[in-house]
Amino acid sequence: MLANMNMHHRQFGTTLRKWRNSKGLTLEQVASATSLAKSTISKLESGYRSTTLANVERLDSLLEANGEVVTAWRESRDRASDPDWLNRIRESEERATEIRAFNPLYVPGLLQTPDYARIVFSDASPGENPEAIEALVEARCDRLRQLEAAVRVIIPEFVLRYAVGGSETMHRQLQHLIDLSERVRIQVLPDGIGYHGRLAGSFRILSFDDRVPRVECEHATGSIVEVRTAEVRRLTTVFSELASWGYDPDRSLAALEEIRDGFAVA
Template structure:
C-alpha cells in the first residue's frame, strides 16, 4: 500500500463523513462503484483525475481534494528517502537543525533554493528546478513542529546568486514567526564539532528521536540511540557557542544592510 495513497484516502473519508454520506450514497451520486470508493479510501488504489473532480464537487471541497490528489501523485514519484524525511517532518514536535555552510532548506526562499538545486543538478529542466524549490520552501508552513536552527556566520555572508537574493533571504529569516528561532555561530568560534556536516534532530510525541544526516545524494534517517545522543550533544554545544536569538537577529540585520550597501 502506497503511503501517499493511504493519506489521500483518509482525506477522502474525512470529507465524505463531513457530509454525512455513506459509501452507498456516494456510489449512487458519483457513478463510481462502492468497491472503487472503498479501495480509494483505504489507499489500495489510485484513480483518474476526472473521478476526483467529481468527488470534489460532490463534497463541495473547493478543489482541496484535487490538489491533494495531485500532491499524492507527485510524492509517490519521489525517492523513498525523501518520503521518509517528509513523513518524519510532519510528525515531529520539534526540529533542531545545524548547517555549517548554507541556510537550512526549510528556511530558504525560492530564489535561494533555486540556485542551490540548479547547481546541484546541472542540466535539470529549469521548470523542474523551480517546482522543487517551491515545494521545499512550502514545507515549513506545513509543519506543526517547533523549529530551531543554528547556522554559521559564514552562511549568512556567502553570496548565493546575487546580493539581492541574499537580502531577500536574510529578510525572510528576520520575518519568521515565533515558532522558528535562529542562532548564528560566529566566525572564529572555538568549537569544531559541527564541521563534518549538517544534521537535523527530530523529536516526536509517539516515537524515539531520530537524526537526519544529509549527503550528496539525499539524506538518511538514523534512529540509533547512541548516535542520536552524540549529535544531540553536538547541537547543544553549537547552541551554547552561538549568539543568543536577539544578538543573532541583530547580526542578520547587519549583514543584510551590508548586502544593500554593496549594490548602491
C-alpha cells in the first residue's frame, strides 16, 4: 500500500516541498501554521500519504503557491484511479533523464495528439467504455508537458504517411510533431533503408541518474518492463543503428513539413 501511495502522490509531495523550500520554511513552521503534525507534512512531501482538499488549500495559501499545490494534489488523486501500468509508466518517465523511443507502427505515445491517441486506443480496445478511452487519451497526451527528461524519437516515414483517422487527423498530428521539434529530437527513418532493426518492435529506453537503464516494450494500451542488462544493451544498439539510418533533425523537419502538406484539410 505504501508503495502505491508513493507512486500516486510523489508528484504532489515534490511540488509541496518545492514551495516550502522556496519560502524558506521548516517542517515545524508549516506544521504550526496549518495545525498539521510535522510528521504529516513530512509524509506528504515523501509521497507516503494524501490529505483532504481543505488541508491542501491551507498549505497552498500559506505558501502563496497560486493554486499550484492544489492542482498537484488533484492530479495525484486522479492518478489513484488510473490503471497500474499507466502509473508505472509515469513514475519511470518522471525519474528519467533521457527517453529514447521507437515505434514501427504508430507515432510514439508521448507525441500523439488527442485525436490520434483516441483512434489508437479505440482500435486496440474495441467495446471499451468511451469514458475510459477519454481518460487514457487525456493521460497520454498530457505526459510530455510534465517531463524534464531529454526525449529522442525515431519514426518510420511510412508511419507518418499512413492516414490514421483521415487527412485532418494526420495533418494535425504532423503539425504537432513540427511544433515539438524544438523540445524533442525527432528523426524520420526513410523508407527502403538496408537495416531491419525496426523488426525488433516498439520499445523505449529510459536512462536515470540513480538506477540502471531500463527498457519498456510498448503496445497500444500499455507496456512490458525489461531491465535485464543484455536486453537493454541489445535495444540500445538497435536504437543507435536506427538513428544512424535516420534523417538528421533538420532534414527530418523538412520531411515532416512535406508529409503534412500532403494531407489536405478542408
